[in-house]
Amino acid sequence: MSVKQISIFLVNQPGSLAALTKLLQQNEIDLRAMSLAESEDFGIVRIIVDDVYNCNQVLKDNNYVCSITKVVAVEIEDKPGALVNVLTLLGDNGVNLEYSYAFLAKKAGSAFLILRVPDVKAAEKIMMENGIRPITQDDLSGLFD
Amino acid sequence: MERYFDEAIETASREEILEIQNRGLRDVVKRVWDNVPYYRKKMEAKGVTPEDIKGREDLHKLPFLTKDDLREAYPYGLMARPVKDCVRIQSTSGTTGRRVVAFYTQNDLDMWERCCARALTAAGCTPDDVVQVSYGYGLFTGGAGLHGGSHKVGSLTLPMSSGNTDRQIQFMTDLGATIICCTPSYAAYLAESIHERGVRDQIRLKAGIFGAEAWTEEMRQSIQERLGIKAYDIYGLTEISGPGVSFECSCQNGMHINEDNFIAETIDPKTGEPVPYGEKGELVFTSFTKEAFPLIRYRTKDICILTEEKCECGRTFIRMTKPLGRSDDMLIVKGVNVFPSQIETVLMNQGYPANYEIVVTRENNSDAIEVKVEMTQEMFSDSISEVAGREKKLVAALKAMLGIYCKVRLVAPKSIVRSEGKAKRVIDKRNLYKG
Numbered sequence: 036m037s038v039k040q041i042s043i044f045l046v047n048q049p050g051s052l053a054a055l056t057k058l059l060q061q062n063e064i065d066l067r068a069m070s071l072a073e074s075e076d077f078g079i080v081r082i083i084v085d086d087v088y089n090c091n092q093v094l095k096d097n098n099y100v101c102s103i104t105k106v107v108a109v110e111i112e113d114k115p116g117a118l119v120n121v122l123t124l125l126g127d128n129g130v131n132l133e134y135s136y137a138f139l140a141k142k143a144g145s146a147f148l149i150l151r152v153p154d155v156k157a158a159e160k161i162m163m164e165n166g167i168r169p170i171t172q173d174d175l176s177g178l179f180d
Numbered sequence: 181m182e183r184y185f186d187e188a189i190e191t192a193s194r195e196e197i198l199e200i201q202n203r204g205l206r207d208v209v210k211r212v213w214d215n216v217p218y219y220r221k222k223m224e225a226k227g228v229t230p231e232d233i234k235g236r237e238d239l240h241k242l243p244f245l246t247k248d249d250l251r252e253a254y255p256y257g258l259m260a261r262p263v264k265d266c267v268r269i270q271s272t273s274g275t276t277g278r279r280v281v282a283f284y285t286q287n288d289l290d291m292w293e294r295c296c297a298r299a300l301t302a303a304g305c306t307p308d309d310v311v312q313v314s315y316g317y318g319l320f321t322g323g324a325g326l327h328g329g330s331h332k333v334g335s336l337t338l339p340m341s342s343g344n345t346d347r348q349i350q351f352m353t354d355l356g357a358t359i360i361c362c363t364p365s366y367a368a369y370l371a372e373s374i375h376e377r378g379v380r381d382q383i384r385l386k387a388g389i390f391g392a393e394a395w396t397e398e399m400r401q402s403i404q405e406r407l408g409i410k411a412y413d414i415y416g417l418t419e420i421s422g423p424g425v426s427f428e429c430s431c432q433n434g435m436h437i438n439e440d441n442f443i444a445e446t447i448d449p450k451t452g453e454p455v456p457y458g459e460k461g462e463l464v465f466t467s468f469t470k471e472a473f474p475l476i477r478y479r480t481k482d483i484c485i486l487t488e489e490k491c492e493c494g495r496t497f498i499r500m501t502k503p504l505g506r507s508d509d510m511l512i513v514k515g516v517n518v519f520p521s522q523i524e525t526v527l528m529n530q531g532y533p534a535n536y537e538i539v540v541t542r543e544n545n546s547d548a549i550e551v552k553v554e555m556t557q558e559m560f561s562d563s564i565s566e567v568a569g570r571e572k573k574l575v576a577a578l579k580a581m582l583g584i585y586c587k588v589r590l591v592a593p594k595s596i597v598r599s600e601g602k603a604k605r606v607i608d609k610r611n612l613y614k615g
Contacts, residue, residue, distance in 0.1 A: 042562035044555045046592050072564045076589050077555070079564055098594050100555045104562045133563060151562070 037155045038108040038172050039087045044100040045078045055080065055099070062093045067175055068138035068149060081136070083108075083149065085176045107150040107158050108170040113139075121148065121167065128161045130154075140178035147178070182430060182493045185301040185333065186294065189440050190495045194488075197439050197496065202235030204468035205443065209233045209242070212474060215260045218253050219245070219476065239445065240454055244464065245478045250280045250419060259283055261472045271319040272418045282418050283472040289328065291469055292421040295438045296329025296414075299427030302436075302493070303387045303412045305359050307334035310384075312355075314348055314362035314370075315392065317341040321422030322392050326361040329424065335359070342366065345373050353382040360388045364395035364403065364411075368534050371406035385409045391416065391423050394503060394521050398528030400432075413502055419478055420467045426500055431492050434499030441469045444500065445477075446486050457486045463500065481506050511606065513540055514547045516584050520605050523551055523586070526577045530570075531558065535596050542610040550587040551578065554596055 045051045052071070059066065068083040084090045087103060094101045111117040125132060133151040140147060147170065152158045159169045170178075184190045210230045212219045222243040223229065232241055250258065259266070261283075268284040284292070305311065311330040315322025323341055330337040338351055342362065348370065351357065360367065367390050374380055385407055391414035400411045415435050416423035425442055426435035437444045446461030447454055455461035463480045467473075482503035491499060505519040512518070520538055527536055537552040553574070561567055571588050578586040 040562065042560075044560050044567075044590075044592070046590075046595075051592075074564055074568050077567070079562060079567070081562060098592070100557055100560045100593050102557070102560055102562055 036159050036169055036171055037105040038083060038149070038170060038175065040104050040106045040149065040151075041082050041084065041087060041090055041094070042102050042104060043080045043082070043094060045080055047073060047076050047078050052078075052080065058093065058097055059090075062090075064090050064093065065179075067140075067179065068136065068147070070134070070136035070149070072134070081149075083138070083175070087172070104151065105155045107152060107155055107162070108175075109148050109150065109162060109167055110142075110145050110170060111148055113144050113146040117146070118148070121150075121162075124161065124165055124167075125150070125152070125158065130158050130161065141180065142178060183301050183304065183306070184495070185298040190298065190436075190497065192440075192496055194496060198236065200440050201443050201468070204441075205235060205239065205466065206230070206233060208466070208468040208470075208474045208476065211260055212476060216258055218249070218257045219243075222249075236443065239443065239466070239477070242477050244452065245475050247280065247419075247479075247481075254279070255281050258475070259472060260470075260474055261285060266472045268324075269319075270321045270324060270418050270422060280419060282421075285471040288421070288471050288473070291441055292325060292424060293328030293332045295416075295421065295424030295427075295441065296325045297332035298329075298438065299389060299412070299414050299424050300326070300329050300333050300335070300359070302427055302429045302495075303359065303389055303410070304430070305330070305333050305335055305387070309333075309335040309358045310338065310355055311335045311359045311361065312338040312340055312348070312352055312357035314340045314342055314360060314366060315423075316343075321416065321418045322361075322363070325416065325422040325424055326389065330361075345370065349374060349377065349379060352385070353379055356384040358384055358386050360385055360407075360409075362388070362390060363392050364390040364399055365393060365534065367403050367407070367411070368399065371403055372533075375406065380408075383407065387412060389414050389427075394506075394524075395534075396521055396525050396528060398525055399534050402528060402534070415500070415502070417480060419475055420465050420480075421470070425465065426497075429491065429493035429495055433491070434487060434501055436491070436493075436495045436497040436499050437486075439497045442467055444486060444498065446484065447479075449479075449481075449483070457488050457498070460485055460504065463503075511538070511540060511549075511608065513549045514584050516582065518549065518582055518584075522581050523578065526574070526581050527551075527553060530574050530577055532556070532574065536605065537596050538606045540606070540608045540610060547610070548587065549582075549584070550589055552589045552591050552596060554593050555590050556593065 066082050070081045072079045130152050135150050138147050213230045226243045228241050265285050266283045267286050270282050272280045313326045317323035388409050388411045403411045412428040414423050414427045416425040426437040428435050443466040445464045449462040463482045463484050465478050466476050483505045484503050485501045488498045532553050535554050539550045541548050574588050
């Protein structure tokens, strides 16, 4: 059901994100979504791509430290208040959100949300029961056709 | 059962060893007096003649030699034999200034190689073994010493030298090497590379002899576990001969000094006064059997403890602890003594790799110390708070060990230069001793 996110360790210095994106470019890896979190001396880049296995291999071969995490991805309406419904639902069911980021695809009127939660299966079950269908890894490329 | 290379001498009575040393000391003092004007002048300045030296109890009357003397006398000033009698030179890496060159006659080489053969045998080496020598060859004593020692034992010797890790691992697996000799940091790197390549099950190693740089007990445990071997420490320095001045036995509890060739003392580095066995002091050697380049009371700057307690292995040679620090390597940060080995211990305890770099700076007349540590797969997570939390824990552990705040900087994997010779772990940008 869920989507796999790749997190990458980056040193906090000029050009390190550029170097990473250059590597992805050289390997023709298309980023579907990206989010950047930083601390004083390092950062963590989180990305969503179609071929997780290939991307992970490219990164490892180039000495990046990275990890794969399952995250929940959902489609919401691209209008004010749409986010409230999803977040209220999670909150009411005691699901703690660790972090989240959004992206747009080609589908007009829709936005997409990545949610990092401790228990992906439990969160997805709650959503299904409330009529929200999470997006799978296979759905991803279709969103951009 | 414990094996010895020279059983009679390695297990001789203390009286016998002391008699060898007394005789050897009288002999070497006479030789340098006659043949080394540089040392004779030092003796004269102290008012000592060879007649004053009857044995070990008179050792304290003799002047010290330091690295500065070796530099001043460079290159031929401390030679006790003419060039025609010498067959080899070896040299220090020269990282702390001018190079030091040591000379060897054929007898000197044989003695040195026997010392290394004793170390190899104590690590379980026999003529059936395949010994991979991955210390640097050339001027550095590491390669030459263990290579010669392996020949003396009669083992199949792989003269690999350092570097070219792919080739090292290929020979190790193809030839079924059973003993590896290299620096501990290279051993750690080899272990990492072997795991990365997934060839751990093709490795036949049973023991490793690691020296030439400081390493900790934690690093030993990690290398032993990752390679499935017993890791032995070896100590030596070019000025005295090279590796094999002392070596570990199967008890792994201090290194036996080859006392039939070297007299060891420990002194207070400030006053030069001898300190008793069991107490910390600067290690001083007299290489009384050396023909070409004998040194009397050479100050190593290594701080260690000597013990004459009986060892379970049966050897009667006294033991030294691994150097607990160097009187010149020690950093004074914010007035506190910091040894790089303390930082390494904390890193290993917290599960970080042994590859690190210490940077000391001074801003606005205040010292700052920073440790760069490589990020590893095991330490990483997608959550900033988790990674930063581990970092905080490391800072706290460093503070507990050192007593001062030490900044931690997580850096990209493999971004700290891997040493295939000696590791350069400390960068002191304060320039306190220049000008």
